[in-house]
Amino acid sequence: MKDFLPFVRPSIAPQTRHGVSEVLASGWITSGPQVEAFEAELGTYLGNRPVLSFCHATGALEESLRALGIGPGDEVIVPAMTFAATLNVVFRVGARPVLVDVDFATRNLDVERVKAALNERTRVIMPVHFAGLAVDLDPLYQLAEQNQLRIVEDAAHAIGAYYRGRRIGSFGDIVCFSFHANKNLTTIEGGAVSTRDEVILEKLRRLRFHGQKKLEDGSYDILMPASKYNLSDVNARIGRDQLAVxxxxxxxxxxxxxxxxxxxxxxxxxxxxxxxxxxxxxxxxxxxxxxxxxxxxxxxxxxxxxxxxxxxxxxxxxxxxxxxxxxxxxxxxxxxxxxxxxxxxxxxxxxxxxxxxxxxxxxxxxxxxxxxxxxxx
Ligand SMILES: Cc1ncc(COP(=O)(O)O)c(C=O)c1O
The missing domain is CATH 3.90.1150.10 (Aspartate Aminotransferase, domain 1)
Structure with missing residues (x-):
């Protein structure tokens, strides 16, 4: 039999191994200069939007909901066809996921189906750009605006995808990417949030790292109970090379x-x-x-x-x-x-x-x- 052809194989360039070795030898391997550079480069790629990296999209999605104040009593619209992470993060913040069917061919949500699922408890719509095909976002954002809803785009599949000529993540409310091993851009495990909302960014910065605020005297305070979802410099170094290609x-x-x-x-x-x-x-x-x-x-x-x-x-x-x-x-x-x-x-x-x-x-x-x-x- 010929060589086995897997359904996916990560493409890691030989120079990336060298880059990773350099980081490993640098004396600083967790979040540091490589993360900063990766976030800046990703932000540039996404039309100069602020970007925060995470150790996975699951964390990015969960903390985005938490930063929006979503919790018990709130409903979040989720497509019935997606990976379980989109569902689990809603449970994790204590809210109720409301499933909505997708179109058979696009595997994506459409505005009419979402409209039918809205009620007074709906707070967020979480469209998934399934397999990298952008959801028809304009009518969805219009609907969100009319009903004072927020949109958290699950763009786990969609780094480098375009909607009507605009890169996914270069516009929109809160957009979360995955850099898991199978994704178009991989950091082995990793994720990122792109948003222009300064309040959300500030909360996400804290939520991804223990709720910590650095103090002027070099010490720190903890402002809220929080988890730890930061990306390491080793992963970020891989991501920088991946972004370039x-x-x-x-x-x-x-x-x-x-x-x-x-x-x-x-x-x-x-x-x-x-x-x-x-x-x-x-x-x-x-x-x-x-x-x-x-x-x-x-x-x-x-x-x-x-x-x-x-x-x-x-x-x-x-x-x-x-x-x-x-x-x-x-x-x-x-x-x-x-x-x-x-x-x-x-x-x-x-x-x-x-x-x-x-x-x-x-x-x-x-x-x-x-x-x-x-x-x-
Ligand atoms: C649609 C979707 N959302 C979220 C995730 C979670 O991504 P991660 O593995 O980076 O947490 C995935 C992962 O495959 C996914 O396919």
Missing amino acids: LESRNSRRRALADLYFEGLADLAGSGDLSLPARGDTGHAWHMFAVCIPYAERSTSRREIREALAARGVGTGVHYPALHQLTVAREMGITAGEFPNSERIGCETLTLPLFPEMQDQDVARVVDALTGVLHGRP
């Missing part, structure tokens, strides 16, 4: 996605699978996931995945719908039906996509998938 890597992702659309057109045309929404050139293509009606074909996702793995092709599952998770049921999320999210959760299959893939790797995946779905040996 983000645009070219995202271009490569777009080219690979184009090849998938060409290669999978016949399977989509014959109803063997559904392709994701293509979006425009602003799609960051964090993932490329198709939906396959396993039950109709009298097979299962597991069987298809095993057959693909036997042909050297790795796949992923992103994600089960939130309302199907035990945590959602046990926390009382029983209301509502989310047919699109449920179908995506049952049918989705993430195919390999990472910038170092060659064109022929896409051809190999298409060939393997065609063979598996058409029962070829």
Whole structure:
């Protein structure tokens, strides 16, 4: 068998290893000059917006809600199709997540579905730019303004994505990125918040580090109970190199996605699978996931995945719908039906996509998938 093609592989340039070695040898390895530089460079990339780094997006999202004063009695709108972090952070601050179904093709929230879920307890909308495809934000921000709501964008998949020509995170209320190992820009684990809201920034600065305020005499005070979500200099050093090549890597992702659309057109045309929404050139293509009606074909996702793995092709599952998770049921999320999210959760299959893939790797995946779905040996 040819080399196994995983569904994702982080791209770490050789010079990054050298850069990390320098930081390790520098005598300062936790938050310091590299974090400062990374935040400044990211801020420049995001149109000169203030940026605060975190050790993960989960912390960035949770503290953003906390900084907004969200807690018991408040409701937060969350798409029913997203990673569990988007849901968990709402539980963690004691608020109630209100799930809203997504569009089947875009996997994203739309304003009409959100509108139907609003009530007097709604405080925040948390749209997720699923797989790097920007949510249609203009109508959502309009709705938020009309109803005095805040928006915390879960942009975990969307570093380098564009909405109507504007970079995600270069505008908008509070925008949270993830730099987890699988993301378009990785710091191994990491995250960031971009916002122009000075009050929120000040709170986030404290919330990410023990609630600490430095005093003039070199001592400090602790202003509030808080956690510890700072990024280390080692991680930030990786992020600086990753940011420098983000645009070219995202271009490569777009080219690979184009090849998938060409290669999978016949399977989509014959109803063997559904392709994701293509979006425009602003799609960051964090993932490329198709939906396959396993039950109709009298097979299962597991069987298809095993057959693909036997042909050297790795796949992923992103994600089960939130309302199907035990945590959602046990926390009382029983209301509502989310047919699109449920179908995506049952049918989705993430195919390999990472910038170092060659064109022929896409051809190999298409060939393997065609063979598996058409029962070829
Ligand atoms: C949509 C979404 N939100 C939040 C997160 C959490 O990111 P992190 O792992 O950086 O905490 C992820 C991680 O994959 C995600 O996919």
